[in-house]
Amino acid sequence: MVTMIDYSITIVGTFLAMCMFSTLYGKSSPLYALAEESYIGFGTGLTIVINAEYIWRTGIVNIMQGDYILILALILGAMILLRVHPKYNYIARIPIAIALGAQFGLNLRTIIFSGFTQQIVATIVPLFEGDMVTILYRWTVALSVIFMMTFFFYTIELSGSLKTSAKIGEYFLYTAFGAIFAQTFMGRLGLFVGFMQSFTVPPWKQPILLAAMIIVFVAVVVMDRTGMLEKYTPVE
Amino acid sequence: MSDNGLMKTLATYDRRWVYLVLFLVVIIPLLNPIGMPISVSPDTVQYHAAISSVEEGDHIFFTLNTEFSGYNEIQSGIIATMRVFIESNSKICVAVGHPEATGIPELVFQKLEHELEQNGYQYGEDYVILGYVMPNEASVAAMAQDFQGTISQDWLGRSIDDTFLSEINTWEDWDLIADFTTGLATTYLLNHFALRGTPMTVNCIGVMIASQKPYVDTGVYLAVLQSMRGGAELEYLTGHPGPGLTAMDAFTFGHYMLLLFIIAGNIGYYGYSRKQVGGR
Amino acid sequence: MSDILKNRELQLAIMALAFLLVFVPYFIESPGLETASTKLITITAIVNAVTLVLALQSQVKRGLNVIQRRQTGWYFKAYMIITMILMVIFAFFGRETGPYHWVMYAVVNPLSSVNYGILAFYMASTAARAFRARNTQAILLLTTGFIVLLYQAPLTGAYAPWLEPIALYFGNTFGMAAGRMFLISVTVGAIVFGVRVLLGKETSVLGIRQEDT
Numbered sequence: 098m099v100t101m102i103d104y105s106i107t108i109v110g111t112f113l114a115m116c117m118f119s120t121l122y123g124k125s126s127p128l129y130a131l132a133e134e135s136y137i138g139f140g141t142g143l144t145i146v147i148n149a150e151y152i153w154r155t156g157i158v159n160i161m162q163g164d165y166i167l168i169l170a171l172i173l174g175a176m177i178l179l180r181v182h183p184k185y186n187y188i189a190r191i192p193i194a195i196a197l198g199a200q201f202g203l204n205l206r207t208i209i210f211s212g213f214t215q216q217i218v219a220t221i222v223p224l225f226e227g228d229m230v231t232i233l234y235r236w237t238v239a240l241s242v243i244f245m246m247t248f249f250f251y252t253i254e255l256s257g258s259l260k261t262s263a264k265i266g267e268y269f270l271y272t273a274f275g276a277i278f279a280q281t282f283m284g285r286l287g288l289f290v291g292f293m294q295s296f297t298v299p300p301w302k303q304p305i306l307l308a309a310m311i312i313v314f315v316a317v318v319v320m321d322r323t324g325m326l327e328k329y330t331p332v333e
Numbered sequence: 334m335s336d337n338g339l340m341k342t343l344a345t346y347d348r349r350w351v352y353l354v355l356f357l358v359v360i361i362p363l364l365n366p367i368g369m370p371i372s373v374s375p376d377t378v379q380y381h382a383a384i385s386s387v388e389e390g391d392h393i394f395f396t397l398n399t400e401f402s403g404y405n406e407i408q409s410g411i412i413a414t415m416r417v418f419i420e421s422n423s424k425i426c427v428a429v430g431h432p433e434a435t436g437i438p439e440l441v442f443q444k445l446e447h448e449l450e451q452n453g454y455q456y457g458e459d460y461v462i463l464g465y466v467m468p469n470e471a472s473v474a475a476m477a478q479d480f481q482g483t484i485s486q487d488w489l490g491r492s493i494d495d496t497f498l499s500e501i502n503t504w505e506d507w508d509l510i511a512d513f514t515t516g517l518a519t520t521y522l523l524n525h526f527a528l529r530g531t532p533m534t535v536n537c538i539g540v541m542i543a544s545q546k547p548y549v550d551t552g553v554y555l556a557v558l559q560s561m562r563g564g565a566e567l568e569y570l571t572g573h574p575g576p577g578l579t580a581m582d583a584f585t586f587g588h589y590m591l592l593l594f595i596i597a598g599n600i601g602y603y604g605y606s607r608k609q610v611g612g613r
Numbered sequence: 614m615s616d617i618l619k620n621r622e623l624q625l626a627i628m629a630l631a632f633l634l635v636f637v638p639y640f641i642e643s644p645g646l647e648t649a650s651t652k653l654i655t656i657t658a659i660v661n662a663v664t665l666v667l668a669l670q671s672q673v674k675r676g677l678n679v680i681q682r683r684q685t686g687w688y689f690k691a692y693m694i695i696t697m698i699l700m701v702i703f704a705f706f707g708r709e710t711g712p713y714h715w716v717m718y719a720v721v722n723p724l725s726s727v728n729y730g731i732l733a734f735y736m737a738s739t740a741a742r743a744f745r746a747r748n749t750q751a752i753l754l755l756t757t758g759f760i761v762l763l764y765q766a767p768l769t770g771a772y773a774p775w776l777e778p779i780a781l782y783f784g785n786t787f788g789m790a791a792g793r794m795f796l797i798s799v800t801v802g803a804i805v806f807g808v809r810v811l812l813g814k815e816t817s818v819l820g821i822r823q824e825d826t
Contacts, residue, residue, distance in 0.1 A: 106715060110723035117727040121352045121734055130689045136724035138693040139716050140433070141672065142700025146713075147432035147465045148665045154486050155472070156659045162485060170656040174663035181670055187619045191627060192660055193819055196471075198628035199657040201807045202635025203474050207524035211553060212800030216793050219551040234786055238550075241790030242797075249798065271750040273791035275757025276783045277543045280559075282736055283765050284406065284539020286587045287561035289733035290359055290580045291405025292726040297363045298576070331679075331686020348738040355737050372770030372777065401722040402729035433725050435708075436717050471658035478651040483658075489709070542784075543792035550789065562767060581767045587733075588766035592759065594741035599755075602745045 099301060111296055111305050115313040126317050127329040241269045343601025351594060358590045362582035369582055377566040379549075380556035383534050384414055384511065389422040391508035392501060394531075396522060397437050398430035398467070403515035403538055404437050409564030409577025410536040411437075411513050412444055416573060418511070419448045424497045425460040430467040430518040435488065438462045444575075457496040464488025473521035477504040477529070504531050516541055527553050536563065625813045632811055673697075757783045 116132035152174075160167050173192035180189035220242050224235050244266035247259055255263050296306045320326045387393065395415065399407065418425055427438045442449065442460075454460060466484060467473050475483040480501045487493055500506060504526045510533040512519050519535060527533040527548075536558040537545050548554045558567060562584065565577030617623065631653065638650040676690040703713040746752045763769050764780030809815045 102715065106719040109719040113720060114723040114727045117724055118731065121349065121731070123349060127686070127689075130686055131692075132724060132727075134689045134693040135696060135720050136728065137672075138696030139700050139720045140725070141669065142697040142703075143717065143721055144432045144665065145669065145697070145701055146704040146708075147435060148468065148662050151465055151468055151472075152659055152662050154490070155466075155483060155655065155662075158485055159482070164482065166652050167656065167659070170659035173656065173660045177660060177663060178666055180667055187615065190624050190819060191618060194624040194628040195631045195653075196657050196660050197810065197818065198631025199471060199635045199653055200661075201628075201811060202632040203470050203524075203654065205804060205807050206636050206639040207528055208800050208803060211524055211528055211548070211551075212796050212803075215551040215553065216547055216797050216800075219547070220793065234782070237782075237786040238790045238793070241787055242794050245791060245794045246797075249794075268750065268753055269787055270791060271753045272757045272783065273543075273787040275754040275759075276761045276788035277791065278740070278754070279758050279761035279765060280539045280542045280784065280788070282539070282591060282733075282740065282762065283562065283584075283588075284541075284560050285729075285733040285736050286359075286584060287406035287539060287580075288402055288726070289355075289730040290363075290583045290587065291408060291561060291576070292402070292723075292730040293359050293363055293583070294576055294580055295405060295723075295726065297360070298579075303364065329686065331689050332684055348742060351738040351741050352734045355734055369768045370771035371767035372774065374770075374777070375781070400729070401725040402727075405726050405730070433721060436714075436722060469658055469661040471654050471661055475651060475655040475658050478647070478654065482651065483655055543788045544796065545792075546785065546789040547793040547796055550793075562765060565767065585766040585768040588762050591737050591740060592762055594737070595744050595755070595759070598741050598744065599746055602747075606745075 107296075107302050107305050108309075111302070111309040112313070114292075114296070115309040119313050119317045122314075122317050122321075124317075124321060124326055125330045126320060126326050127331075128313060128316060130331050241266075241273070244269050245273075340601050340604030343597045344605040345601070354590055354594075355587065358586040359583045362586055363580070366579055367582045369585055371562075371565060371569060371578070371581055373566045373570060374559070374563070376549075376557060376559055377563050377570065380534060380536075380558040380563070381567060381570045383532075383555040384417050384509075385421075387418060387421045387423050387509060391421070391423040392497070392506060393418055393423050393425045394507045394510045394526075395425050395427045396430065396467070396510060396512045396514075396518070397427065397434045398512060398514040398517035398519050398522075399434055399437075399538075400431050400515060401433040401436065403513075404434070404440075406538050406561050407513055407536050407558075407564055408441075409561060409568055409575055409580075410558045411441055411564075412575055413564060413567040413571050413573065413577070414511055414513075414534075414536065414558075415441055415445055416448055417571060419445060419452050419454060422452060422459075423508075426463060426498060426501075427460065428463040428466045430465070430514075432465055435465055459497070461493060461496050461498055462488050463493075467518040467521070470518075470521040470524075473518055474525045477525040479503070480506070504529050507531050509534065512536070514538075514541065519545075523548065523553060534558070621813070621816070621819075624819055625811075628819070629811055757787070 113132045113135055116128040117136075119126050120129050156167050156170050160171075173195065177189045177192040177196075179185045180193075220239050224239060225232065227235075244262050246266070247255070247262040248266035248270060250259070250263065296302050317326075320329075395418070397404075397411070404411070415425070429435055429437065448454075452459075463484060464487065466476065472483070480498070480503065484498070485493060487496075493499065507526065510522055510526055510531055512522055512533060513536045515538050519537075522533065532555050533553070534555050534557070535545055535548075537560070539560040542557070542559050545554070545557050549557050558564065561577055561580060565581050565584075568575045568577045634646070634653050635650050638646040673694060676694050679690045680687045680694075700713070700716060703711065703716060706712060708714065744751070744755055744758070746755050760776065761780050761783055763773075764776050770777055806815065810818050
């Protein structure tokens with residue numbers, strides 16, 4: 098059973114979505130600006146609500162349950178807000194220092210393993226185990242990583258075998274970029290297909306989609322022909 | 334040499350023709366599905382094996398690190414995976430890493446209402462929605478080291494004391510992290526949970542595949558499910574067709590369309606543009 | 614008091630202490646240190662969440678600037694600020710149902726979807742117009758891209774299964790190697806940058822201007 102609320106959500110959502118798609122016409126329009134500012138406004142409001150709720154649940158609720166050390170978080174948070182004050186912005190340096198120090202501690206204690214040692218071990222170690230296909234895969238990966246890395250040596254002059262290695266690395270990189278581009282396009286296409294699915298399933302949404310497309314397209318073309326686009330489109 | 338009209342057109346057409354054709358090749362198959370066959374990749378088989386190994390009573394951390402746009406791409410993987418977990422009678426804790434994702438759990442559980450009912454799932458006893466609890470790396474690290482000290486309420490402000498989450502203290506108490514991501518808190522989950530030994534699977538968007546595959550190779554991830562296509566393959570493997578499989582027609586035509594445009598562009602380049610610049 | 618708070622060495626010392634309190638307990642088992650470290654991490658999580666207010670202030674300031682100067686389309690910025698406030702007010706009426714829920718599904722979700730969905734168009738048009746087999750590197754890129762794109766279309770895998778091992782080879786070797794290479798490079802860069810900040814060589818991160826040093 099489709100309710101009036103479902104209809105209203107679909108009509109407004111479809112119309113705004115088509116307004117945002119109107120940028121594909123090639124020129125900005127007031128309809129695009131309406132969609133853009135709606136997203137920014139409501140989206141920012143949503144972010145405020147959700148973040149405030151996070152601070153409430155993680156900070157204030159835990160303080161009320163007896164974890165008084167977290168009062169320090171609220172004090173430091175208030176200090177960091179003074180960053181925007183022209184006279185007292187230096188007060189924010191202490192909480193920034195604490196947050197940065199802790200952040201670096203969190204970051205550096207793990208990425209050394211996940212992003213460096215483990216990656217090198219996985220590249221080099223198992224080069225002679227497994228069947229022919231596995232060995233081919235592993236040698237390709239090992240050689241590719243080494244050659245590609247030499248391509249990015251900018252601090253020394255590349256000559257001789259290093260230069261050859263960098264050249265091979267360049268070719269391997271372009272081969273890799275082809276695969277990466279294909280995967281990236283798959284991702285983007287998936288985003289668009291998924292979006293269109295949400296406006297074509299169930300079938301009662303289809304006439305609304307069609308109507309919204311026609312209305313927005315006609316409106317943009319008419320505004321372009323009558324000069325209203327330049328007059329009412331906000332300047333960024 | 335005289336201009337060849339067709340070659341010139343292929344080399345200099347307005348890009349809005351690409352937009353129009355892409356729009357049509359996506360919307361037409363969605364309105365009139367054909368039902369083309371698909372093949373299943375080894376990565377999806379590996380992912381399916383990883384999530385199927387979950388046992389009754391296992392604690393699953395189901396993390397949605399995606400904006401709502403990403404949900405459109407990986408919803409098939411999200412729903413298919415959640416179905417597997419519900420059918421295995423595991424305990425599921427849903428958390429999100431982006432404010433826009435707070436509406437996703439509701440959509441997922443709506444689509445799986447029948448499975449929830451069939452397996453007698455009760456909120457609090459079998460599944461809990463925590464909401465937005467991963468705004469930054471420190472929050473993820475705090476959850477890994479002291480879950481009870483960080484999280485005390487669900488997304489609607491109800492205490493988690495009487496739920497199965499009272500059994501969770503640190504990263505060791507989770508049996509699996511199933512992450513669905515566009516790249517938000519996934520690295521934090523990897524660094525503070527998976528690196529410490531918590532098993533983890535990832536369903537990522539297409540853009541992230543190259544960056545996530547190295548972690549499968551090093552054994553940090555159990556498996557990676559790739560984009561919408563991976564979700565469709567998972568639906569096929571689990572025997573429950575859904576949004577992924579129905580989108581595959583449009584997916585196929587979108588890819589073929591791009592290939593045709595690239596070929597046409599190169600024909601136009603060699604037949605017109607290259608000659609215009611003196612055959613360089 | 615202000616001189617103490619502005620002291621560069623004090624800030625660096627505090628940053629280093631915070632770093633050590635988080636870094637050391639990861640490698641050395643000590644229940645007391647572990648507890649203190651976890652509390653500091655929780656505090657940091659909350660402080661980081663509060664910094665959203667700074668981003669918000671900047672956005673609202675820009676919007677008010679446009680409104681005050683009555684630039685073309687200033688009413689859109691006024692609309693943006695009003696909608697932001699409205700969404701916060703709506704949250705007080707409940708989040709499971711009501712206006713908050715309606716706005717989430719009618720405005721935020723569809724527009725978020727379009728925001729990224731539109732990239733498919735830009736990618737397709739850029740690829741169609743820019744990918745030309747001009748030289749060896751471009752030919753390599755196009756060949757691999759062609760094979761992987763063809764494989765990714767599900768129909769191809771069903772009728773040309775011989776393409777799968779070739780496409781998987783390109784994706785799982787060259788593609789993964791590039792991903793791994795960038796990961797190693799970024800990691801080394803992050804470590805170097807982190808050490809430089811901790812040693813006080815990157816003062817701009819702390820908000821210390823050059824003339825203050």
